[in-house]
Amino acid sequence: MRINSEYSSDISQELEELFKALGNINRLLLIYSLSSDEIEKISVSEIAQMMDLTQPAASQHLKVLKTAKILDAKKKGNHIYYTFNQRALIKHKKKIDFLFECVLSKCSDLE
Amino acid sequence: MRINSEYSSDISQELEELFKALGNINRLLLIYSLSSDEIEKISVSEIAQMMDLTQPAASQHLKVLKTAKILDAKKKGNHIYYTFNQRALIKHKKKIDFLFECVLSKCSDLE
DNA sequence: TAAGTATATAAGTATATACTTATATACTAA
DNA sequence: TTAGTATATAAGTATATACTTATATACTTA
Numbered sequence: 001m002r003i004n005s006e007y008s009s010d011i012s013q014e015l016e017e018l019f020k021a022l023g024n025i026n027r028l029l030l031i032y033s034l035s036s037d038e039i040e041k042i043s044v045s046e047i048a049q050m051m052d053l054t055q056p057a058a059s060q061h062l063k064v065l066k067t068a069k070i071l072d073a074k075k076k077g078n079h080i081y082y083t084f085n086q087r088a089l090i091k092h093k094k095k096i097d098f099l100f101e102c103v104l105s106k107c108s109d110l111e
Numbered sequence: 112m113r114i115n116s117e118y119s120s121d122i123s124q125e126l127e128e129l130f131k132a133l134g135n136i137n138r139l140l141l142i143y144s145l146s147s148d149e150i151e152k153i154s155v156s157e158i159a160q161m162m163d164l165t166q167p168a169a170s171q172h173l174k175v176l177k178t179a180k181i182l183d184a185k186k187k188g189n190h191i192y193y194t195f196n197q198r199a200l201i202k203h204k205k206k207i208d209f210l211f212e213c214v215l216s217k218c219s220d221l222e
Numbered sequence: 223t224a225a226g227t228a229t230a231t232a233a234g235t236a237t238a239t240a241c242t243t244a245t246a247t248a249c250t251a252a
Numbered sequence: 253t254t255a256g257t258a259t260a261t262a263a264g265t266a267t268a269t270a271c272t273t274a275t276a277t278a279c280t281t282a
Binding site for chain 1: 112113114119120122123124126127129130131133134135136139140142143144145146147148195197200201204207210211213214215216217
């Protein structure tokens with residue numbers, strides 16, 4: 001595949017932030033937990049309890065995921081509920097698909 | 112989606128290593144470069160020159176990518192040539208697809 | 223308003239990461 | 253065998269990350 005080097009530089013910067021945010025076991029477990037059927041919405045303190053993290057630690061992980069546009073935060077009264085940022089996640093997935101498309105098309109060239 | 116918590120713990124550990132390996136701008140640029148049509152095979156010193164890295168820095172990045180089963184190394188004479196680990200990459204992609212499937216199925220539940 | 227609850231942020235610390243330079247190892251070719 | 257080349261590894265350093273405790277902010281309710 002022929003990839004414009006400016007384009008790959010831009011997309012690499014975006015993917016770096018995404019992969020950094022995803023490259024942590026606690027954040028991955030949090031994402032799987034949040035994708036569970038049983039959980040409708042989840043607050044910071046519930047996440048902290050569930051993940052066996054202190055409240056600030058949970059808050060900091062959530063900030064990373066929010067900054068990387070993986071999660072969205074909605075304030076309701078005294079609580080802040082975190083949900084997936086669907087719109088952004090679809091874009092993230094497309095970038096990852098493109099990366100693997102580039103890589104795997106190269107692989108099949110070599111067969 | 113209902114995900115077994117042991118399973119999500121296992122897959123999270125695998126994905127953590129993968130995402131950590133991918134969560135670095137130099138390694139991402141290296142991956143894009145390596146997926147270029149023009150490059151058939153590439154040695155450590157060529158990568159170092161191309162990426163404007165010292166030889167040890169390039170070697171260390173390549174080690175991370177090899178350990179994470181993103182790249183494969185083949186020794187030919189005095190050189191070591193790095194290529195994509197196609198077989199493993201296909202598995203990696205499936206794990207990522209599953210993660211996003213979990214996440215995005217949750218998203219559409221909430222619509 | 224005051225007290226309590228939920229969350230974020232600040233500041234400090236231990237560990238991980240990404241680099242550096244120096245050196246070891248493995249191969250090639252004179 | 254010796255000199256040169258390619259790569260890996262070791263050791264040191266600067267910065268980033270993930271946590272901790274302490275505190276600030278925002279909201280709720282008595």
